Amino acid sequence: MDIIGLGPGHPAGLTKEAADRLAAAEAVLGYGLYLEQAKPFLNPACLVYPSRMTQEMDRAEAALDLALSGKKAALVSGGDAGVYAMAGAVFELAAARKVNLSEGLERLEIKVIAGVPALIAGAALLGAPLTHDFCAISLSDRLTPWPTIEKRLDLASQAGLVIALYNPKSHGRSWHLTRAAEILSQNLPPTTPVGLAARCGREGQNITLTTLADLPQSQVDMQTLVIIGNPTTFVYQGYLITPRGYAQKYLKNQ
Numbered sequence: 001m002d003i004i005g006l007g008p009g010h011p012a013g014l015t016k017e018a019a020d021r022l023a024a025a026e027a028v029l030g031y032g033l034y035l036e037q038a039k040p041f042l043n044p045a046c047l048v049y050p051s052r053m054t055q056e057m058d059r060a061e062a063a064l065d066l067a068l069s070g071k072k073a074a075l076v077s078g079g080d081a082g083v084y085a086m087a088g089a090v091f092e093l094a095a096a097r098k099v100n101l102s103e104g105l106e107r108l109e110i111k112v113i114a115g116v117p118a119l120i121a122g123a124a125l126l127g128a129p130l131t132h133d134f135c136a137i138s139l140s141d142r143l144t145p146w147p148t149i150e151k152r153l154d155l156a157s158q159a160g161l162v163i164a165l166y167n168p169k170s171h172g173r174s175w176h177l178t179r180a181a182e183i184l185s186q187n188l189p190p191t192t193p194v195g196l197a198a199r200c201g202r203e204g205q206n207i208t209l210t211t212l213a214d215l216p217q218s219q220v221d222m223q224t225l226v227i228i229g230n231p232t233t234f235v236y237q238g239y240l241i242t243p244r245g246y247a248q249k250y251l252k253n254q
Contacts, residue, residue, distance in 0.1 A: 001067035001108060003087045005080040005115020006037045008201030013121065014041070018113045025074035029063050030086075031055075034076045047071075054142075060089040064099065067108055080117040084138055084166050087112050119164050122197030122225035125207050127239030129195055129227045134162035134242075139169070139176045146176075153180055157187040162233065162242050165226040177226070178216040184228060188212055193233050195240040198224040209235055 002021045007013035014037075022028065022041040029049040030038065042048070051059050059075060066073040077085035090110065100107050123130045135156050141149060156163050163184070169177045184192075190213035198206040198221070210218050212228065220226060233242040 001063060001090075001110050002072075002074040002113055003081045003090055003110065004038075004074050004076050004113040005082070005085070005117070006034055006076055006078055007116040008079065008118065008121035009037060009199070010201040011040065013116055013201050015113070015115065018115060021074060021111075021113055022076075024072060026072040027066050028074045028076060029059050029066075030076035031059075031078075034078050037078070038076050056086060056089045057093065060086065060093045063090065064093060064097070064108075067110075068099070077115070078118070079121070080115045081112055082114075083117040083119065083136070118166070118197075118200055118225045121200040122164075122195070123227065125197050125200060125205075126195040126209075126227060127236075127241055129162055129229060129233060129240040129242050130164075131244045132162065132230065132232070132242050133160075134164060136164045136166060138166040139173070139180055140167035141173070141176070150179070150183055153183045154187070157184045157228075160230045162230045163228040165228065167222055168224060168226045169220045170222045177220055181212060181215045185212060188228070188231065192231070193229040193235050193240055194218075195227040195229075196220060196224055197227070200225065209238070209240060 004018050004021055019041045022038055023043055025046055027047040027049065028038060028042060031053055032050045035048060035050050049062060063073050063075040075086050075090065079085065081087040094101060101110060119136055137149065137152050137156065139149060190211060192212040194210045194212055194215050196208040196210065196218060230242060
């Protein structure tokens with residue numbers, strides 16, 4: 001069974017390994033948007049099983065059942081399947097069902113095919129915001145208690161990390177980003193640069209630079225990656241840059 005990361009959205013962002021695995025699949029499962037991304041690479045005889053958002057465990061269970069029945073099953077995710085995506089759901093379910101993944105004739109081999117995550121695709125479009133230490137935090141509290149998220153935001157900003165926010169805002173969670181900005185503002189100045197990368201590699205792609213003070217009023221949705229700079233991050237001619245210290249060390253005598 002393959003769990004395949006499709007990358008940022010455009011065909012050129014798909015790895016060759018992922019394309020080869022999709023072509024070999026007998027059944028592919030995924031959220032509708034991601035199945036559309038995968039469609040050009042599928043064998044015409046491949047069975048396709050679409051499902052809606054929030055049905056992750058249903059997808060994982062169906063994929064496991066197909067694989068255990070002998071089908072070459074592939075489960076697709078946007079970006080990288082191991083970053084806030086389906087790999088975790090499959091392995092959690094396999095462990096709960098005590099599926100044998102290690103040895104013997106009854107072994108089920110699960111292979112995770114890496115893809116370019118939104119974090120990396122968005123950072124590339126913004127310039128070089130992740131050149132120094134960084135972390136990723138999801139603002140979705142569907143599976144993580146909100147007080148835990150608040151604690152992570154506070155500690156990450158105290159530590160001077162660049163922070164990438166996944167799942168920043170939805171119709172049901174319209175206040176989470178505003179609250180996150182309030183927490184970050186306790187440790188970071190209001191002028192801290194912020195980059196917004198929306199729909200990376202897909203139709204409607206949009207890149208915006210703003211500040212922490214203006215972040216709550218910015219156009220942000222679930223398909224937007226938000227990168228909060230650290231105290232050294234700066235903007236230069238439209239690029240978001242977090243210096244590693246190369247210039248300071250190697251150009252100081254020039």
